Amino acid sequence: MDKKILEDIRCCVCGNRDADLFFQKYEKDSFIVVECKNCSFLFIPQYFSRKISYEDYKGEEVLEQVRQGNNWLKMQRHLLRFKFIKKYKPSGDLFDLGTGWGHFLSTGNELGYKVHGIEVSEMPCKYAREELNLPV
Ligand SMILES: [Zn+2]
Numbered sequence: 419m420d421k422k423i424l425e426d427i428r429c430c431v432c433g434n435r436d437a438d439l440f441f442q443k444y445e446k447d448s449f450i451v452v453e454c455k456n457c458s459f460l461f462i463p464q465y466f467s468r469k470i471s472y473e474d475y476k477g478e479e480v481l482e483q484v485r486q487g488n489n490w491l492k493m494q495r496h497l498l499r500f501k502f503i504k505k506y507k508p509s510g511d512l513f514d515l516g517t518g519w520g521h522f523l524s525t526g527n528e529l530g531y532k533v534h535g536i537e538v539s540e541m542p543c544k545y546a547r548e549e550l551n552l553p554v
Pocket residue numbers: 429430431432433434454455456457458459
């Protein structure tokens with residue numbers, strides 16, 4: 419694992435900041451998932467979220483694109499992800515930190531998970547709450 423990925427790493431569940439107490443659990447094309455050895459929480463290190471530009475989530479025209487977009491197609495993609503997730507977490511609570519427009523959480527909701535979400539961007543949060551009726 420690249421040392422830069424472990425710079426400023428922090429487990430948001432137990433507060434662990436010791437880089438030696440995380441190990442790489444999975445690897446995807448553009449990110450990795452680490453496990454906190456202290457509390458077993460799985461997450462994508464902060465290193466990757468710093469690379470995201472949040473400018474794309476602001477305009478009214480983006481909201482219109484989301485409304486007109488094919489939610490069904492997005493949810494089919496998430497269903498494929500849930501095939502993987504169900505191997506490790508077949509039911510129960512599902513917490514999505516950074517819910518975005520809510521399609522992932524909505525898919526989890528339809529599969530029977532008890533969903534919870536947090537989104538800092540106002541427009542996606544409002545969309546997820548008011549148009550998808552999710553607890554974000
Ligand atoms: Zn932890």
